[in-house]
Amino acid sequence: MAEHVSGLAERPVAETGAPMVGFENVIKSFKSRETGRKAFRALDNISYSVPRGAITGIIGRSGAGKSTLVRLVNGLERPSEGRVIVDGTDVAALDEVALRSQRRSIGMIFQHFNLLSSRTVYDNVAMPLEIAGMAKLDIKRRIEPLIDLVGLSERKHHYPAQLSGGQKQRVGIARALASEPKLLLSDEATSALDPETTQQILGLLKTINRDLGLTVLLITHEMEVVKAVTSRVAVMDKGQIVESGRTFDVFTAPQHETTRSMLAALPGGSLPDWIGRQVIADPKPGCNALLRLRFFGETADQPLVSRLMAVLDSPVNIIAGTVDEIAGEPYGTLYVAYSADPAIMQKADQFYAQTGLNAEVVGYVS
Amino acid sequence: MSPDMLISLLTKGTLQTLQMVIVSGLIGTALGLPIGIFLATSGKGELLQAPMLNRIVGLIVNATRSTPFIILVVAIIPFTRLVAGTSIGTQAAIVPLTVATIPFFARLVESAIREVDKGLIEAARAMGATPMQIVIKVLLAESKPAITLAFTLTIVSLIGYSAMVGAVGGGGLGDLGIRYGYQRFMPGVMLAVVVVLIVLVQAIQSAGDRLARSFDKKNRSQ
Numbered sequence A: 001m002a003e004h005v006s007g008l009a010e011r012p013v014a015e016t017g018a019p020m021v022g023f024e025n026v027i028k029s030f031k032s033r034e035t036g037r038k039a040f041r042a043l044d045n046i047s048y049s050v051p052r053g054a055i056t057g058i059i060g061r062s063g064a065g066k067s068t069l070v071r072l073v074n075g076l077e078r079p080s081e082g083r084v085i086v087d088g089t090d091v092a093a094l095d096e097v098a099l100r101s102q103r104r105s106i107g108m109i110f111q112h113f114n115l116l117s118s119r120t121v122y123d124n125v126a127m128p129l130e131i132a133g134m135a136k137l138d139i140k141r142r143i144e145p146l147i148d149l150v151g152l153s154e155r156k157h158h159y160p161a162q163l164s165g166g167q168k169q170r171v172g173i174a175r176a177l178a179s180e181p182k183l184l185l186s187d188e189a190t191s192a193l194d195p196e197t198t199q200q201i202l203g204l205l206k207t208i209n210r211d212l213g214l215t216v217l218l219i220t221h222e223m224e225v226v227k228a229v230t231s232r233v234a235v236m237d238k239g240q241i242v243e244s245g246r247t248f249d250v251f252t253a254p255q256h257e258t259t260r261s262m263l264a265a266l267p268g269g270s271l272p273d274w275i276g277r278q279v280i281a282d283p284k285p286g287c288n289a290l291l292r293l294r295f296f297g298e299t300a301d302q303p304l305v306s307r308l309m310a311v312l313d314s315p316v317n318i319i320a321g322t323v324d325e326i327a328g329e330p331y332g333t334l335y336v337a338y339s340a341d342p343a344i345m346q347k348a349d350q351f352y353a354q355t356g357l358n359a360e361v362v363g364y365v366s
Numbered sequence B: 001m002s003p004d005m006l007i008s009l010l011t012k013g014t015l016q017t018l019q020m021v022i023v024s025g026l027i028g029t030a031l032g033l034p035i036g037i038f039l040a041t042s043g044k045g046e047l048l049q050a051p052m053l054n055r056i057v058g059l060i061v062n063a064t065r066s067t068p069f070i071i072l073v074v075a076i077i078p079f080t081r082l083v084a085g086t087s088i089g090t091q092a093a094i095v096p097l098t099v100a101t102i103p104f105f106a107r108l109v110e111s112a113i114r115e116v117d118k119g120l121i122e123a124a125r126a127m128g129a130t131p132m133q134i135v136i137k138v139l140l141a142e143s144k145p146a147i148t149l150a151f152t153l154t155i156v157s158l159i160g161y162s163a164m165v166g167a168v169g170g171g172g173l174g175d176l177g178i179r180y181g182y183q184r185f186m187p188g189v190m191l192a193v194v195v196v197l198i199v200l201v202q203a204i205q206s207a208g209d210r211l212a213r214s215f216d217k218k219n220r221s222q
Helices: A002-009 A066-073 A096-103 A121-131 A136-149 A165-177 A195-212 A223-229 A247-252 A257-263 A304-312 A342-355 B003-041 B051-066 B069-075 B077-084 B090-114 B118-126 B131-142 B144-168 B173-182 B187-215
Strands: A021-031 A039-050 A055-060 A081-086 A106-110 A183-187 A215-220 A232-237 A240-246 A288-296 A317-326 A329-339 A358-365
Touching: A021 A066, A039 A066, A039 A240, A055 A066, A055 A195, A055 A223, A066 A081, A066 A183, A066 A215, A106 A165, A106 B118, A121 A136, A121 A165, A121 B131, A136 A165, A165 A195, A183 A195, A195 A215, A195 A223, A215 A223, A223 A247, A223 A317, A232 A247, A232 A257, A240 A247, A240 A257, A247 A288, A247 A317, A247 A329, A288 A304, A288 A317, A304 A329, A304 A342, A329 A342, A342 A358, B003 B051, B003 B090, B003 B131, B003 B144, B003 B173, B003 B187, B051 B090, B069 B077, B069 B090, B069 B144, B077 B090, B090 B144, B118 B131, B131 B144, B144 B173, B144 B187, B173 B187
Parallel strands: A055 A215, A055 A232, A106 A183, A183 A215
Antiparallel strands: A021 A039, A021 A081, A232 A240, A288 A329, A288 A358, A317 A329
């Protein structure tokens, strides 16, 4: 597994050509069970493109509509209005028979794995090919390397009940890849796994994306997942996409309130409690200013903090901070406090303007 | 009664019971299985959506299930005569037994299939499976242990039902117990009948349990 994990740091495959999936003004409403008519809008006019060859994330809280959105792609759900174009075909317009053959070119993995308990690892992976009517020998030739790829060759005659969660999801991944799909849908695939196993599964997804050039569309409620593997992200809230773009941009400069509050849950995303309680909104004489400095792009590579200390010629107190990686790029957050004296504040502002360091006063502490 | 005579009566009764139970059990479950599958998959928003037909079949099943067996036996005598050519005897008794087995087994199969995780159906749909493939490769394959237990329960219940068809000359162990043990005051015969029935039921139940367990891959440890 080691090489999979280290693969996390690598850049995603280049995005090329027409989008793999295009949502065009998609609306999905459900009838309410009680009244039978008052419709609930799970998806409210969604337009979004999923680029080819990349890992794209859709993030949102539960009930935001992301599950419904991903199910439109393989026709498990039908839109009430709008078009869902997958590799040039409007899935929403297909009948059941055409949809079935379309589904064979789209793999899907699930939060609870959805493996057949009555089948061994091998037979689970073979299932999509059996369904497609492939000969037994061809199936064997196709799936043996896949079981190898997910590292389960030694367990291929085990039943799912004999596997750990991470192993089950690897079976799920091998099964999804069996029909050599052009697109892989991941529905909260790591949400039932522990953090370490999550990293392994994400590493595997990343390897698959890179080595097979497979487009991946994953939905999740975990910012960590988006941060680790996606190159693009769309944030959903109440049936709408409220923000989208390169993962790094969305993470470092979130525009929408939902994105900000979801990011606050990440380490370094918000002030530690003990200091947060002391922060006041307006300066008092003799108090310190509390700032959030964010390092990314060019500013991530330079020794800016020590230079700041030299420029200010006044004590700089480092309160909290993290250095992390988003979509393969370094990113750091540092909370610092220094005297709120106007002369010092002005020197600092000049320094930020010269160096391009992203700094923001979050409050004052005495 | 001489021991020889008792043994010959018991043997005859056991064979008649087995004949009734096996024939009606096999035909009844063979017909009940597809009905059970249909009941489990044809509701609104389900795989083979046919809500009207689902309700009609459900009604018929309920009606048959709620008719006391002994009344069913008498009520369908014309039908029995049509099928078996006669309305009395062991062969004739097989007809009402089969008719009673079909809805009984169908309901058991329905609940066994409803226990299958909906996520598996979704996964199979996502693979491009047809509804028929989902029924065979997912629903039946996954509920095989539960259906095996349902079959066992059906056979055991049939042994009980078969005791009642003595009323139409069906013979069998139950009939033997009533006519000799009860009506002729021969408690020894009654006891022998009960012992044979207990052994029979035990054997069927444990064979069914063992078979179901061998099908069940869910509760295996590492």
